Amino acid sequence: MYSVVISNGVFRFHLVSAAVEAARRGTLELFLTGAYPKGPLSAFLKKWLGNSPAARRLVDRADNGLSESNIVSVWCAEFVIQAGVTLGGLLKSRATNDRLQALGLSVYGRIAARAIRGASSDIYHYRAGYGGRSIEIARSSGAVCLCDHSVVSPLTLDYMVSNSGQLPPTDMLSSIRLSAMWKTVLDDIEAADHVLVNSQLVKSTLMHHGVPGETITVIYQGIDAKFLQSIPAARPVKATKTLLFAGEIARRKGFDSLIAALGGIPEDEWELIVAGGTNETTEAEYRRFLLRPNVRHVGFVSRTELARLMSESAIFVFPTLAEGSARVIFEAMACECYVITTPNAGSIVETGRHGELIQPGDVAGLRDAIRRALTSSTTAEIGARNGRLIREEYMQSDYGVQLDGLYQDLVDGRKALRRRIPEEASAT
Numbered sequence: 001m002y003s004v005v006i007s008n009g010v011f012r013f014h015l016v017s018a019a020v021e022a023a024r025r026g027t028l029e030l031f032l033t034g035a036y037p038k039g040p041l042s043a044f045l046k047k048w049l050g051n052s053p054a055a056r057r058l059v060d061r062a063d064n065g066l067s068e069s070n071i072v073s074v075w076c077a078e079f080v081i082q083a084g085v086t087l088g089g090l091l092k093s094r095a096t097n098d099r100l101q102a103l104g105l106s107v108y109g110r111i112a113a114r115a116i117r118g119a120s121s122d123i124y125h126y127r128a129g130y131g132g133r134s135i136e137i138a139r140s141s142g143a144v145c146l147c148d149h150s151v152v153s154p155l156t157l158d159y160m161v162s163n164s165g166q167l168p169p170t171d172m173l174s175s176i177r178l179s180a181m182w183k184t185v186l187d188d189i190e191a192a193d194h195v196l197v198n199s200q201l202v203k204s205t206l207m208h209h210g211v212p213g214e215t216i217t218v219i220y221q222g223i224d225a226k227f228l229q230s231i232p233a234a235r236p237v238k239a240t241k242t243l244l245f246a247g248e249i250a251r252r253k254g255f256d257s258l259i260a261a262l263g264g265i266p267e268d269e270w271e272l273i274v275a276g277g278t279n280e281t282t283e284a285e286y287r288r289f290l291l292r293p294n295v296r297h298v299g300f301v302s303r304t305e306l307a308r309l310m311s312e313s314a315i316f317v318f319p320t321l322a323e324g325s326a327r328v329i330f331e332a333m334a335c336e337c338y339v340i341t342t343p344n345a346g347s348i349v350e351t352g353r354h355g356e357l358i359q360p361g362d363v364a365g366l367r368d369a370i371r372r373a374l375t376s377s378t379t380a381e382i383g384a385r386n387g388r389l390i391r392e393e394y395m396q397s398d399y400g401v402q403l404d405g406l407y408q409d410l411v412d413g414r415k416a417l418r419r420r421i422p423e424e425a426s427a428t
Contacts, residue, residue, distance in 0.1 A: 010034030021400030165360025199346030254319030
């Protein structure tokens with residue numbers, strides 16, 4: 001038997017699921033996370049601020065079955081990071097956002113280091129960017145340091161967004177300058193003994209800049225039971241002309257490609273629901289499209305509302321340029337949607353089995369895929385098959401089984417580790 005400390009970072013992240021699964025097995029020693037209401041505060045939020053969307057989201061973080069006794073809440077780091085998001089938006093300053101985000105990561109890492117000092121865990125499982133000083137403390141106590149990274153490599157992300165999802169040439173990697181925030185993320189990846197990622201896509205981008213493939217493990221996270229419970233029990237008849245896009249309305253998510261592709265299909269042949277938000281820049285950029293009569297923009301929605309929209313839509317379209325592993329695709333599949341996406345979504349989708357893959361940035365290919373899905377007699381059948389697949393193989397419990405196996409392999413020494421020699425560690 002082993003013990004594990006899991007550090008989630010701020011906001012709600014999939015390491016909550018990792019902690020729940022570890023607690024279920026009796027292996028969780030500590031769970032570190034951002035703002036997390038406990039005890040009287042949780043009761044106060046539920047009683048007096050229950051109707052506030054922000055309060056509901058905060059209370060929802062604690063609705064996971066974890067015992068409060070082994071949870072360390074790092075409120076101040078989340079406050080600093082959220083301030084960066086807010087001020088950066090108000091001032092339209094990416095630099096302000098980046099500096100405060102980097103400061104928040106540093107604060108979290110220092111507090112995490114104090115929290116785990118003296119812990120006796122065999123594994124320190126931390127989210128990339130939120131390790132910092134705590135990695136050294138965990139390693140000094142003999143723990144295996146497992147870094148969890150959930151998006152393409154920091155060295156490839158911007159290039160992929162600007163170049164239709166393509167990886168940068170290896171000879172230009174050394175010239176890429178990262179922001180302070182992304183440099184922190186990269187440092188945490190490189191400091192790890194082993195790296196856990198959520199798709200083959202993420203693994204390939206890390207290997208692209210030199211992380212040995214044998215020190216990277218891929219585990220798809222799957223769907224939690226709570227989302228399945230949000231799916232309407234009485235399934236509505238799916239609207240065969242209805243397409244659904246869910247996610248940030250931005251170039252990285254392929255929204256420009258989607259607009260261009262739909263521009264070549266007659267308006268009376270399709271309807272589009274858009275679930276997601278814009279910022280000041282993208283609001284002006286996409287306003288005309290979002291106001292079209294056959295486009296319904298519903299903004300940010302709860303997971304319950306998202307499940308309802310997915311259950312009513314036959315086709316989920318997500319032509320992203322760069323992800324880690326888009327959870328929204330697994331959710332759409334669970335709701336029996338036919339899925340059109342790109343290899344850069346980091347999903348399990350295969351053409352002909354779950355929907356159709358098109359190359360990122362390929363407008364003509366996306367348009368043809370949408371036309372085929374709108375007219376094919378197998379669209380509904382494939383969607384139903386997707387729902388069965390998720391329930392049988394891609395649930396949170398399946399993720400927990402695989403994660404437990406990885407933990408045990410790391411403790412037993414059967415997985416490759418990237419132990420850095422003292423001189424190398426001190427030089428950084």
